[in-house]
Each structure stands twice: as C-alpha cells, then as structure tokens.
Amino acid sequence: MGIKPKPAMNSPAPAEEKSLAMVLRGARETLRAEQRPLPEPGAGEVRLRVRACAVCRTDLHLQDGDLPMARWPVVPGHEVVGTVDALGAGVTDWHVGQRVGVPWLGGSCGHCRYCLAGQENLCDAPEFTGCTRDGGFATHLVARADFCVPLDHLALDDASAAPLLCAGLIGWRSLRMAGADARVLGLYGFGAAAHLIAQVAVAQGRRVHAFTRAGDTATQQHARELGCAWVGDSVQAPPEPLDAAILFAPVGALVPLALKAVRKGGRVVCGGIHMSDIPAFPYALLWQERQLLSVANLTRADAREFFDALRTLPPLRVHTRRYPLQAAGQAMDDLRAGRFQGAAVLVPDAP
Numbered sequence: 001m002g003i004k005p006k007p008a009m010n011s012p013a014p015a016e017e018k019s020l021a022m023v024l025r026g027a028r029e030t031l032r033a034e035q036r037p038l039p040e041p042g043a044g045e046v047r048l049r050v051r052a053c054a055v056c057r058t059d060l061h062l063q064d065g066d067l068p069m070a071r072w073p074v075v076p077g078h079e080v081v082g083t084v085d086a087l088g089a090g091v092t093d094w095h096v097g098q099r100v101g102v103p104w105l106g107g108s109c110g111h112c113r114y115c116l117a118g119q120e121n122l123c124d125a126p127e128f129t130g131c132t133r134d135g136g137f138a139t140h141l142v143a144r145a146d147f148c149v150p151l152d153h154l155a156l157d158d159a160s161a162a163p164l165l166c167a168g169l170i171g172w173r174s175l176r177m178a179g180a181d182a183r184v185l186g187l188y189g190f191g192a193a194a195h196l197i198a199q200v201a202v203a204q205g206r207r208v209h210a211f212t213r214a215g216d217t218a219t220q221q222h223a224r225e226l227g228c229a230w231v232g233d234s235v236q237a238p239p240e241p242l243d244a245a246i247l248f249a250p251v252g253a254l255v256p257l258a259l260k261a262v263r264k265g266g267r268v269v270c271g272g273i274h275m276s277d278i279p280a281f282p283y284a285l286l287w288q289e290r291q292l293l294s295v296a297n298l299t300r301a302d303a304r305e306f307f308d309a310l311r312t313l314p315p316l317r318v319h320t321r322r323y324p325l326q327a328a329g330q331a332m333d334d335l336r337a338g339r340f341q342g343a344a345v346l347v348p349d350a351p
C-alpha cells in the first residue's frame with residue numbers, strides 16, 4: 001500500500017500523439033515546423049491523416065502575400081490525399097480508414113446567391129483549404145466532411161493522386177470552359193495542371209498545342225511525350241488557329257498572345273488565381289466575338305465529374321517530385337524556380 005505498481009515494461013503508456021505542421025506565420029515568411037496537439041474535428045468535420053499533399057503555385061502566392069483573404073498563421077496545402085482518422089459529431093457519410101481528397105474549396109455558406117445557383121465556387125463567404133483554414137502541409141488536418149472528395153475508385157497511389165485535387169480539377173474546369181467544341185486547344189504554361197489536362201484532352205480526341213517559356217526544351221520534350229501535337233515558345237504562332245487557349249502561367253503578357261492565336265469566336269481561359277498585369281492590346285484582338293474568361297476555384301460537382309470521367313479514360317501519367325514533409329520549403333523554392341517537371345508532392349513519413 002502506498003506504493004504504486006510500476007507499469008509493465010511491455011505495455012508503456014501510449015505517448016500522446018502529436019501532429020507536425022509546416023506553418024506560415026505571415027506573408028513573406030518562411031515555413032516553420034511546429035509540433036501541435038492532434039486537431040480535433042468539430043461537428044460536421046473529419047480529421048485526416050495526410051498521406052500526400054501536392055504543392056501548388058497558389059501556395060507561392062500565399063507566401064508572397066498576394067491572397068488578401070489569407071488568415072495567419074496558416075498551414076498551406078490544398079491538394080491533400082488522406083485517410084479518415086476521426087469523425088466529428090453528426091458525420092455519417094465517411095468511415096474511419098476511407099481514402100479521401102481535400103481540395104482548395106474547403107467550405108461555402110450554402111445560402112448566398114452563388115451557392116443557390118450552383119456556383120459555390122463563387123460563394124460570398126467561402127473557406128479555402130490552406131488559406132483561411134489549415135491545410136495539408138502537415139501530418140493531420142481537419143476538413144469539412146461535406147467538402148471532402150471520395151477517392152475510393154481512383155487507381156493512383158496517394159502521391160500521384162494529390163496533384164489531381166487542384167491542378168487536375170482546375171484543369172478540368174478550365175477545359176470545360178474552353179468548350180466541348182474546342183477541338184484545337186492551346187495550353188500556355190506546361191506545369192502541373194497542363195501536363196494532366198493535356199492527357200485528358202488528347203484522350204478526348206482534341207489536338208493540343210503546348211506553349212512554354214522560350215527555350216525550355218525539357219518542358220517541350222515532356223509535352224511531346226504526353227501527346228501534344230505541337231510545342232513551341234509562347235511568343236510563337238501555332239501551326240493552325242486555336243479554337244480555345246487555356247493560360248496556366250501567371251503571366252498577363254500571354255493574354256494578348258493567346259487572343260491573337262485563337263480563331264474568330266474562340267475563347268481564352270485564364271486558369272490561375274493570380275496573374276501579372278495584362279498589357280494594353282488593340283481591340284482587334286478581342287473583336288470577332290473572341291471571349292476572355294477566368295476560372296475561379298471549383299465546385300464539388302466539378303470534382304465528382306472529373307473523377308467520374310477519369311474512370312473512363314486511359315490512366316493518367318502523373319509526374320511527381322516527392323519531398324518529405326519537413327522539406328516543404330525546398331519544394332516551394334523548387335517550384336518557384338521551375339526545377340522539375342510535373343508536380344511537387346509532400347509525403348509525410350508513414351506512421
């Protein structure tokens with residue numbers, strides 16, 4: 001009595017599980033690793049164990065202070081593949097262990113005019129993963145259950161699946177905006193989004209022309225390997241007028257070039273969240289019913305449609321450069337400098 005029994009050697013008390021998060025404390029800061037208590041899912045939320053999270057150009061814009069809606073400090077990352085680890089109150093659609101994706105649109109209000117019109121991507125009070133709520137540059141994250149995307153049927157490993165959650169989806173929405181009748185398509189900027197959607201467009205029977213930075217022969221070779229009919233520098237004219245062009249590079253000077261490359265009635269779709277200023281250009285480039293559009297965010301319907309479509313297409317070749325979670329800063333630097341083809345993906349150490 002009075003003496004507590006020692007814990008048995010073979011059953012140590014479990015260490016309290018922590019999460020590791022790479023955190024930006026403000027604009028123009030560098031990422032810092034933080035140990036945190038495991039985040040608890042609230043009502044209507046799920047906690048995921050992150051299996052992979054891709055790095056997007058938007059994460060660079062966040063770091064640069066280009067996104068005024070950001071809430072600091074924040075864990076970036078909105079191309080998340082994870083397994084459900086814990087369910088908040090009232091969540092019945094998911095089960096523990098299920099593989100899901102978490103995209104950029106992390107929530108919408110459900111009652112503004114846009115939400116009611118099927119345009120939740122334009123919601124007046126949206127939540128953005130890795131921007132207004134913590135994202136996937138971490139071992140764990142909490143997401144709204146109704147904004148997770150089921151990935152049960154996707155025949156890709158976690159790291160290859162991650163870039164589909166933004167690069168793939170934004171590409172998909174941009175391709176749809178380009179129009180079903182856009183048989184001849186130009187892609188300006190051949191990074192994570194373009195290398196995925198080029199494959200989809202080619203599989204749909206479209207002819208794809210890829211425009212890269214002048215002299216970027218490695219990227220041009222990559223585009224050729226993925227089935228593009230023609231590749232060239234963005235200042236070059238394509239070999240035939242384009243029905244539509246999609247701009248993934250955040251370079252406003254490409255807009256007049258793309259308008260010049262599309263036929264009468266053609267469309268130019270800007271797929272990025274941020275772009276440098278568009279220089280003045282003669283009205284003649286827009287005349288003849290050419291259209292200039294932008295794509296913002298994406299809806300849950302886009303995600304369902306995209307992942308359904310992938311089931312009927314040849315398997316995507318997803319080019320990834322994989323980094324440990326703690327090397328997230330290096331991954332962002334490499335993306336900024338254009339040091340790899342395809343997409344950078346953070347893979348937290350397996351538990």
Ligand SMILES: [Zn+2]
Nearest residue numbers: 056058166167
């Ligand atoms: Zn993104």
Ligand SMILES: [Zn+2]
Nearest residue numbers: 109112115123
């Ligand atoms: Zn809304």
